[in-house]
Every structure is written in structure tokens, then in C-alpha cells.
């Protein structure tokens with residue numbers, strides 16, 4: 031009975047057009063999400079006699095036009111129907127590319143990577159940001175990507191609002207054969223917006239400079255300045271080589287410019303900048319955007335994500351090309367090439383920036 035309509039994505043303002051050609055005269059009814067459609071000032075339904083070509087056009091698509099369109103054809107001998115889903119996108123083309131085909135290549139390059147400066151055994155990537163941003167989940171997600179299975183080494187909190195990570199903890203990344211990568215994550219206690227509570231900015235700054243040793247239990251009322259866990263003379267290997275701020279995409283939009291969290295994150299950023307240490311932002315929880323939740327490949331089609339990135343760029347003073355929207359593995363029980371893709375893209379950039387720094391560090 032001819033070719034049924036197929037799924038389509040259109041940009042807001044563009045036309046949605048479905049056409050179904052049949053080879054015998056039938057009667058047709060268009061439905062959207064189960065409800066019968068009729069021609070009106072927005073929808074044009076044409077069914078020229080002798081009922082061989084059925085057309086539905088919406089010249090100016092809006093978000094409300096998203097849904098499943100069905101054409102039911104009826105003949106005196108029975109019925110047949112075909113359906114197609116329509117997505118109305120914010121942008122016609124993605125402003126950044128996601129390339130699943132490149133996943134294996136990036137994974138291999140990262141597995142084989144060694145820092146360009148022999149004084150550095152491995153690159154240290156410091157994860158910092160508000161409680162619940164997804165720092166521990168990021169360390170777990172990266173391990174999962176390389177091990178090809180779900181990994182829960184870093185304790186990710188069940189959204190309680192309190193920091194689960196209270197010690198300075200280094201997470202090695204290993205592949206499925208147990209071989210260590212030449213980069214590690216340092217997971218730090220979460221920041222809080224208030225004066226008291228959460229990790230102190232002074233401690234984050236000490237960590238960046240390599241003064242804090244692995245295993246230190248943070249004291250939110252007094253910064254570390256001496257003792258067993260204080261490293262007086264850190265080598266280049268012990269310093270942080272890339273500062274990675276982690277913040278939920280939806281949260282950045284809600285924070286005023288003078289909010290305690292923003293001020294603290296800017297303060298930390300300024301220190302990294304003065305030390306010439308690269309700074310990158312991971313915007314997590316992108317799956318709060320319905321378009322992205324349904325299909326992570328639509329990440330760079332989403333207006334909400336672009337807005338969050340622009341907002342973040344202004345509030346934290348980070349260029350757009352240093353901001354990476356990512357989705358962590360958090361409720362999944364198997365890997366997904368789309369999730370792997372966005373994580374690998376961010377990680378590959380972070381490792382390259384960190385490596386650029388160790389080639390020419392500022393003493």
C-alpha cells in the first residue's frame with residue numbers, strides 16, 4: 031500500500047510534511063498522538079481524489095507539533111496504518127559534532143597516552159564543584175567507559191545534598207585488562223554556597239598547587255597548612271595539571287552572579303589562571319533537558335544546553351570551547367555509545383589541555 035511516512039526532525043519554524051502514496055483508492059484519517067487531525071489555519075491536510083496521495087503539512091512547526099503522526103487508511107476490505115514521530119529541534123544543525131564512530135580511536139589514543147614531559151608520570155585532573163554536581167559520578171563514568179562495564183569506585187551520593195566525599199581521593203583509571211592510564215582524577219569534597227560548610231576554597235587552591243596529599247580528611251572550618259598530609263615542596267608530578275569544575279547545567283542558570291558558589295568557583299578559577307593551569311567546565315545533568323533525555327545525540331541541538339553553556343561562560347569567566355556538557359552514567363546498568371562519546375570527547379580535550387600545561391608549566 032505504498033510507502034508509509036518516516037520519522038523526521040525539523041527545526042522550529044520549518045515545515046513538517048508527510049506524504050503517503052497508495053496504489054489503490056482508500057480513505058485516510060490523520061491522527062496525532064491518537065487524536066484525529068483536521069485542516070485548520072496551521073495544518074493543511076490534502077487528499078486529492080481518487081484518494082491515492084495523502085499529504086499533511088504544517089508550514090511553521092512549533093514545539094507543540096512534536097509527537098506521533100499516524101495515517102489510518104481504510105478500504106472496504108480492512109484497515110492499514112503507518113506512523114512517524116516528529117521532533118522539533120531548536121537548531122537545524124548541531125553547533126558541535128558528536129562522533130560515536132570515533133569512540134574507539136579516542137579510547138585507544140587515551141590508553142596509549144603518556145605525558146610529554148618525563149617529569150610527570152601521569153596527569154592530575156582535579157574535579158571540583160558543588161555537592162551533588164556529579165564529580166564522583168564522573169570518575170566512575172570514565173572508569174566504566176574504559177573497563178567496558180559499570181564501575182562504582184568513587185562513592186556517588188543518592189542526591190542528599192550533603193557531600194559524600196570528605197577525603198581527598200585519587201582515582202586511577204584502568205582499562206579492562208587492569209592497565210592504568212596516564213591520568214588520574216582527584217576527587218575533592220563538594221563546595222557549598224555558604225561561608226561555612228563544604229570544602230574551603232583555600233584547600234582547593236592548596237590542592238591545585240599540590241600541597242594536599244591523598245587521603246586527607248577535609249576540615250570545613252580550617253584549611254590545611256602543615257602536618258602529615260601537607261606537602262611542602264610538591265614536584266610538577268604532584269601538582270594539578272587541569273582544573274575541572276563540575277556543575278549541573280540546570281543549576282548554573284538558577285545561580286545569581288553574586289551567589290557564594292559562583293564567587294568561590296571564580297576565586298579558584300583565578301588562581302588556576304594565574305598559575306597558567308588550564309580550566310575546563312563539565313556541565314552535568316544535561317538529561318534534565320527533555321530533548322537530551324530522550325536522545326543524547328540531540329545535545330548540541332538543544333537551546334537549553336546552549337543557554338546553560340553561555341550562562342556558565344559569563345558567570346565563571348570560561349570560554350565556550352572549554353565548556354563540555356556531559357551526561358554521567360548514574361542509573362544505567364550497561365554502557366551506551368552516545369554517553370561514551372560525550373564523556374570521551376570531554377576527557378580527550380581535558381587530557382590535551384593538561385598535557386599542554388606540563389610541556390611548559392609556570393614555576
Ligand SMILES: Nc1nc2c(ncn2[C@@H]2O[C@H](COP(=O)(O)OP(=O)(O)O)[C@@H](O)[C@H]2O)c(=O)[nH]1
Pocket residue numbers: 159160161162163164165166167168185186187188189193194195220276314315316317318356357358359360361
Ligand atoms: N540525571 C543525572 N544524574 C546524575 C548525573 N551525574 C550524577 N548524577 C546523580 O547526582 C547525584 C550526585 O552525584 P555525585 O557524583 O555523588 O556528586 P558529587 O557530590 O559531585 O560527587 C547522584 O545521585 C548521581 O547519580 C547526570 O549527568 N545526570
Ligand SMILES: [Mg+2]
Pocket residue numbers: 165166167185186187194195217
Ligand atoms: Mg562526591
